[in-house]
Amino acid sequence: MSSFPVTTWSLEQTARTDLLPAVAPDEDVPVVRAEVPSPEFSRFLYASVGGDIRWTDRLGWSHARWREYLERPGVETWVAYERGTPAGYAELDPQDEGVVEIAYFGLLPAFRGRHIGGHLLAYGAARAWDLAERWPDHRPPTKRVWLHTCSKDGVYAKDNYLRRGFRLFDTQVAEEAEVPTPGPWPGAYPA
Numbered sequence: 001m002s003s004f005p006v007t008t009w010s011l012e013q014t015a016r017t018d019l020l021p022a023v024a025p026d027e028d029v030p031v032v033r034a035e036v037p038s039p040e041f042s043r044f045l046y047a048s049v050g051g052d053i054r055w056t057d058r059l060g061w062s063h064a065r066w067r068e069y070l071e072r073p074g075v076e077t078w079v080a081y082e083r084g085t086p087a088g089y090a091e092l093d094p095q096d097e098g099v100v101e102i103a104y105f106g107l108l109p110a111f112r113g114r115h116i117g118g119h120l121l122a123y124g125a126a127r128a129w130d131l132a133e134r135w136p137d138h139r140p141p142t143k144r145v146w147l148h149t150c151s152k153d154g155v156y157a158k159d160n161y162l163r164r165g166f167r168l169f170d171t172q173v174a175e176e177a178e179v180p181t182p183g184p185w186p187g188a189y190p191a
Helices: 039-053 063-070 116-129 157-163
Strands: 003-013 031-033 076-082 085-094 099-107 144-150 167-177
Touching: 003 157, 031 116, 039 063, 039 076, 039 085, 039 099, 076 116, 085 116, 099 116, 116 144, 116 157, 144 157
Parallel strands: 099 144
Antiparallel strands: 003 144, 003 167, 031 076, 076 085, 085 099
C-alpha cells in the first residue's frame, strides 16, 4: 500500500476578541443548533462533508458510540442551511479547563466556494466562545478555541481559519496510508 505526506496545522484563538467577521453569503444561510443528539444526522454530516476529502476516522463508529459522544454535556453541532438544505456544519467538543475544540467543520461539496464557509466558521467559533452560557452547570467559561486542518482538506480551509483570527501554534507532517476516497456512502464517489 502506498503512502503520502500529510501536513496538519493546529490553530487557536485565546480571546473572544480574536474572532474576525466573515463576508456574508450570497443567500440567506441560517445556522441552527441540532439540539437533539442524532447519530444518524451526525454521521450523515460527517460522511457528506468529509467523503471527498478522506475523513475516515469515524466511519467505523457504531450507533452507540455516536450516541455516547453526542450526549456528552457541551458537545454541540451547528448546521448551516440554504433553502432548507444542510450546507455544512461545525461540531464543538468541549475539553478540560475552558478549552473548546472545533472538532469538525466543513461544507458539503455543492456549497463550497460561495462564502458559506467563512460565515459558518465565524458563527461556530462564536458559539465555542459562548458555550458555557448554554451549559453553566457543566462547563467553565471558554478560554481557548482551537482546531486543526490538514493538507487533505479543501484548498481554502487553512486560509479561512486564518481570516477568522485563528493563529497557527503547531505543524506536524506524517506519512499516511493511501485509502480510497469513500464518498458519502460506499460506491458514491466519484459521482
